[in-house]
Amino acid sequence: MSTYVKMKTGPKMTNRDMVVEALKRTGVPAEEIQVGDDLQLSGYQGASRAAHILVSKRFHNGYGDFGFVAEEGAYTMIVDDLDDKRSLSRRTGCAGQYSGYVSQWYTALEAQRVLRLDGFSTEVKKEADKVVVMAMR
Numbered sequence: 001m002s003t004y005v006k007m008k009t010g011p012k013m014t015n016r017d018m019v020v021e022a023l024k025r026t027g028v029p030a031e032e033i034q035v036g037d038d039l040q041l042s043g044y045q046g047a048s049r050a051a052h053i054l055v056s057k058r059f060h061n062g063y064g065d066f067g068f069v070a071e072e073g074a075y076t077m078i079v080d081d082l083d084d085k086r087s088l089s090r091r092t093g094c095a096g097q098y099s100g101y102v103s104q105w106y107t108a109l110e111a112q113r114v115l116r117l118d119g120f121s122t123e124v125k126k127e128a129d130k131v132v133v134m135a136m137r
Contacts, residue, residue, distance in 0.1 A: 002043070002044040002045075002063045002064075002080050002081065002082045002083075003043075003044070003047065003080065003081055004041070004043050004047055004049050004064065004078055004079070004080055004081075005078070005079065005080075005081045005084075006069075006076050006077070006078055007076070007077040007078070007079055007084065007097075007099035011103075011106070011107055011110070012073075012074040013068070013074055013075040013076075013103075013106050014073060014074050014075070015110070016035065016052070016053065016070075016075065018106060018109050018110060018113075019053060019068055019075050019102075019106060020033055020035065020053065021105075021109055022102050022105035022106040022109055023053075023055065023102065025105045025109070025124075025131075026092045026094065026098070026101055026102055026105055027091070027092040027093070028055055028059060028092075029059075032055050032056060032058070032059045033053065033054075033055055034053070034054040034055075034056075034067075035052065035053050035054075036052065036054075037052065038050075039051045039052065039053075039054040039067065040054075041054060041064060041065040041066065041067055041078060042057070042064060042065050043063060043064025043065065043080055044063040044064055044080060047064065049069070049078050050069060051065075051067035051068060051069050051078060052067070052068060052069055052070045052075070053067045053068040053075065054066075054067040055067055057083075059091065060083065060087040060088050060090075060091040060092075061087055061091075062080060062082070062083035062086070062087035062088065063080040063082055063083050063087075064079075064080040064083065066078065066079040066080065066083060066084075066088070067079075077099050077102065079098070079099060083098075084097045084098050084099050085097055085098075089101075094129070095129040096129075101131075104130070104131040105124075105131055107131075108124045108131045108132070108133045109124065111133045112124050112133055115133070115135045119137065120135040120136065120137055121135070121136045121137070122134065122135050122136075
């Protein structure tokens with residue numbers, strides 16, 4: 001049965017703008033991403049959850065919207081368990097669960113930010129099923 005779940009992602013996602021950028025890098029168009037304080041995810045059989053970042057199910061033709069809620073200084077992904085493994089993975093071309101793919105992009109973008117602060121020139125790109133950060137001085 002389809003249900004909303006909170007997905008534990010790799011590192012704590014603390015930067016809202018970087019979460020939004022990670023979504024864009026996975027293929028979510030900017031116009032599909034809503035950011036606000038009073039957003040409501042709409043899911044399978046009328047399930048609903050509060051969110052601070054929302055992507056409509058129109059994007060992936062799944063069971064429900066997905067997004068992120070800010071809790072204790074970090075963003076937690078809320079997604080229908082079946083969408084995470086199926087429609088979102090198919091739509092974005094990722095292998096495995098979409099939540100892991102977003103986490104990879106967030107981690108890579110955070111690494112890029114830190115490397116640039118240390119004077120490195122960086123590039124983030126997808127290679128096969130991995131997101132890779134390349135750094136040069």
